[in-house]
Every structure is written in C-alpha cells, then in structure tokens.
Amino acid sequence: MFSKLHSKDNIKNSAISYKNQVFNKKNRNFYIKAILLITVGLISYFFIANNENYYNKTIGKIIAVDETQGNTEYIKNQHLNTIIMNGKHKGEKLEFDNLASYSKIFDIDYKINDRIFISITEDEKGSIISSYILGYKRDKYLGYIAIIFVVLILLIGGSKGFKSLTSVIVNILIFYSVIKLYSHGYNLWVITTIMSIIFVIISILIVSGINKKSLCAIVGTMVSIIITMIITAIVMTVTNSKGVYYEEMEFLMTSPEQIFFIGLMIGTIGGIMDIAITMSSAINELYNKNPNIERKILIQSSMEIGKDVMATMANTLVFVYISGSIPTILFWLRNGLSLSYIIGIGINLEIIRALIGSIGVVISIPITMYISVILLKERRIGVN
Template structure:
C-alpha cells in the first residue's frame, strides 16, 4: 500500500512537471513568433515586406550557347523600418531556372534592401540585397528543440545546453585563430574543451562518459596525425588549398582546424555509441566474458561504421551541390569537378571516415578496461 502511494505521488509529480514544461515551451513559442515577426527595428539595414508580385517569363542565352529560363519579378513592397518606414516602393528581381544565385520571392516575404538618395536626400532607387530568413530559422530551431525534449527529456535539455556551449567554444576557437595563436594550442584547446563539454553534459560524470572522452581524444589525435603526415609526405599534392584563397589567413591552417572539428564530431559520435553499448551489455550481465563483449562491440561498430562513413561523405558533398550543378551546366567534365573543386571535401570525408574506423577498436578496448577497473567503480557510479 505504501509503495502504491509513493508510485501515485511520483506519477503525479511527473505529470505536473510535464504540464509545466509544456506551458513554458508554449510561452517561448508565442514570444519567439512575436519577436521574429516584429523585430525589424532591431536591424540596421532597411527591411521591406512584399505585398504584390507579378511574374513574367523569358529566356536568356548562356555562355555555352544554351538557353535558360528566366523569370522577371515586378514587386510592390512596403518598408518596415528606418526613416522611410511605411513607404511603398517598387522593386525588380530576376530569377534563373537553376536559382543558384537568385531568390524566388513571394508575397509576405521580407527582404533586406538598399537605396540611393539624390542631393535633396530623397530616395531615387531601391535594390534587393537578400531574403530575411530569421523567422524560418526560428521555426526549424523550435521544432528541433521540441523534438529533443519530447524524445530525450532531461538528456535532451542537457544536449541542447551542450550545443550552446559548443557554439561559444567554436567562436572562441575562431578568435584564437584570428589572433595568431599556435595551431598546436588551438588543436589541444578545441579537442579537450569540445570533448569534455559535450560528453559530460550529455552523459554525466560516469564510466561511460570517461570511456568516450578517452577514446575520442586518442582516436582524434591519431586520425589527425595520419592525415597531416599523409599531406606533408605528398607535399600537399592533390590538396587544392587555392579554393580557400579568399581568406586573409593561411588556408592550410584553417583547413587543418576544419579537419579537426569535423573528425572530432564523427569520432565522438562513435565513441559514445560504442561506450554506451558496452556499458549496457556489462550492466545487464556483469559476468559476461571479454571475448563476448569484444565480439558484440565489433558487430555494433561495423553497423555504425557503414552509415557514419556515408553520413560524412553526404554532409560534406551536399554543401557543394549548387556549385556542382552550375559547373555541370557549363559542361565542366566530372573528373575536373572532383579533382579541382571537391578535393577538400573529399579529404575531409576520408579523414573523418578513418577516424570512425579507428575509434571503434579504441572505444571497445578503453570501455572494457574501465569497466573491469574496480578502483574507478568505487568513486564513479557506472
């Protein structure tokens, strides 16, 4: 009877917490929607809302002799902020069929604009700069946060906290690089801080998290060393650093930092997956043999390895799809596209895949060692 009472009150408390969480999320959604739909005055640039669009289709000849469909948009908009707030203006926009560099505008879209003034300080012409996207970003971010909390609960909240902290850390890394700090220092700083903040916040301080942290540090370090040695031995042949020549800093250093962060994310994912799996198997059966743990860990690792390697490749290549389409439309051979324009993306994907493969046996070994270490178990709850 006493147990049933405790269970009832426990369920009742959980129900109240869920209701409070739902109310908080609903209030945040309402506040967020109101803010992103009425935040024009927080921007220095002028913003205009489109109230009417007329589309006229035509064709234009490209440099290759082909014809591409073109849409001319004649737009009526109203300025929402600045000294011309409330003024109706006429804008023009051209949209190509590929839409690689153009924006297809619709009624109720908001755009950033610039304008020219005459000697009497009166506007003479208005030009569209870019689409105002903050409301769309907010809706996607809110859906992501909502799903994280619904599916993962407290762990989801901790994961969101970890994401926010990592954004701050990422900004700090960029600042360190811009202030010419040593690449070795940046490597160590980002490796340790990213790993500790992510895994301890999500998993807590336990053997599973410690195993994942140690595995991540070892796996990432070995992978980056392999990549750097391979690049140096080949005198950077095949690595098209000229793709990053627009930077005001040495592109090689920036590329190495990109390699580190991309590889770190992949290795960390594998490390926590393997560590969690080994920990769960050991918790369910403390008498399980090491051979069985290793065999189970390798089977789990093989399944994760295939999907994660594909994920790495798709993640890096997907960002270049518009550029690839543009080159293909200009009849650039696919070999040249891969060799000259995608070399950095391919190297990033291959380096991350090496890290994924290496981190599987490393994570299994570290997890088993820690699980069988009674001294650690005495101080840290598994």
C-alpha cells in the first residue's frame, strides 16, 4: 500500500514539475509572443486579402471561367465573368475574353477567385461602355510570404530576428535610394559605392551592435571587397573581357561593363559580409572562452571554422546565381540549343558572378581572421 501511495506521489510530483517547466517565465513569454505574432499575422492576412478599397484602380474578382480549346493544344480561349470589388461601380459585373497559352510567357491563365486590375471607359452619365484587363493583382501572394517570413524570423530569432528584420528594411530603403538618385542623374558608380559602404556598416552594426567584433567584420568585408574587385578588374583588363558576353544587357542605355561590375559588387557583398561576421564572431568567442589562447591555436581553430563555412557559402552563391536562369535554360533547351552553348553564352554572366563571388568568399576568410586577431589583440593571449 505504501509503495502504491509513494508511486502516485512521484507521478503527481513529476506532473507538477513538468507543468512548472512548461509554464515557467521564459516559456510563458515565448507563448505570449507566439500568440501575439500569430494574431498580428492573421490580421495582416485578412487585411491584404481584402484591401481592394485602398486602390485607386478598378479591381475585379473572377467568379466564373469558361474554357474552350484553341487552334493548337497549347492555346485555350477563356471567357471570364468578373465582379467589380471597389470604386463607384462596385458590385457590377463584367465579361472578358482571354487567350491563354501553355507557356504563359505573354499571357496569364486566369482562375476563379483571381483578382485583376481593370481599365474602364465611361459615358457622360458615368456608365461603363468599355473595359479591358490591365493585369493580375499579385500583392496578396507577396504579402502572404512576407507575413510568414516576419512571423517566423521574430518568433524564432527573437531580438536578433528583429534586428535582422530591421536591417533588411533599412537595406531595401538604401537600394531604393540608389535607384532614385540614379534616375535624377547622379553617377551610378559613386552612389553605388557610397551606398554599399553604408549598407555594410548599418547591416553589421544593427545585427552585432557597436563593438570590436563588428569593427573587425566591417574592415574585413571592405578589404575583401576591394581586393576582389581589383582582381576582377585586372583579369578583365588583361583578357580584354574575352569570353564575357553582355548580350543580355544590350538594351541598356549605359555601359554594360559598368552595370556588370556594379551588380557583381552588390551581389558579392552579401556572401563576404556573412563570412566576415562569422569569422570575427568565432575569434571573439574563442578569446572570451580563453583569453590566454595561443595565437597559433587561435588561427588554426578559426581557419577550420572558415573552411566549413567557405564550402557551403560557395555552393550557395552558385545556386543563387544559376537558379535565376532556370526558366531561360529550359526555354533554350526546348528550342533545341545545345547545353554547351547555354553554359558558354546563355548563362555566361551568372557563372562568372558565381566564380568571382566565391573568390571573394575564399579570400575574406584569412583577411578577416588576421584583422580580427590584430584588432582584438588587447586581450591577453598566450605564447606567440
């Protein structure tokens, strides 16, 4: 009997202990944040899904689609029944004919419940006499992805996630500023260089704070970018850019070489900055754990960390650049172009960007490592 009572007491105590662990202060704060974030996310979801009244353009909702086969199996004719969702004609119904192809390159295959922008023409009495489809309303899908991203980064990352999100928003504003300044006649090289420096400094300071670790990452990123661009310029000058095809940039009104270098610099900064902050954080942590660590051991340990990060980052750059060309690659393959032609000419610039970005990633490891060792040397280290 005593054994049974004792067993029940143990079970009860274990349940109470588990309950206390689950609902302790730290976990309780997490649950509160999760509920608040999910609630805000749902509110944002319903707002984006029903934001037609905030648009000046007329928006219609497709309520029925009748389809018939076109002249070929790759084309179909659509008869769309729509209802206007905003403006003074809200509630009125319109009908449209749409031609949809299998490739969807120049047209859209509309579905029921899709939202579309509509242009209408009125008579003197304000009645609709003609209308046509302007395009597809895509903001809600982008909004849904943005909501999921924000909720997850805040829920999982906490304060760090908030800092990262702030950094993303600030960098978007910086990028927008570059475009606006260029449209007003400012030199693209100058404003891009200045904005890139601001981008690096703000991104690292927001995420890591104002400290020597951030300083090491900033200096390491800057030095690595400069060296990478110098290497690229030297190689392009010596080879006279042979093997580099700028055909996809021929429609631009400025030098394609200039645009290529600017895009290369912006694209490479992200990878190098990631490596730089990783290396400076690793060395800073090693110093914190053991202020008397020998410099030789410190360098060996940080290099091992750098090698692991280098492999994944190089692969990331390759996949990021190449993935954007997948639709073009499939299109060319479908039209009978050889894979060697596509690689050699079609995605030539993407391959070069990936290779140069990988060079930047590789050289940023020893550069940031030695800069961090020098700038953090005020801590007591062991035998040199």
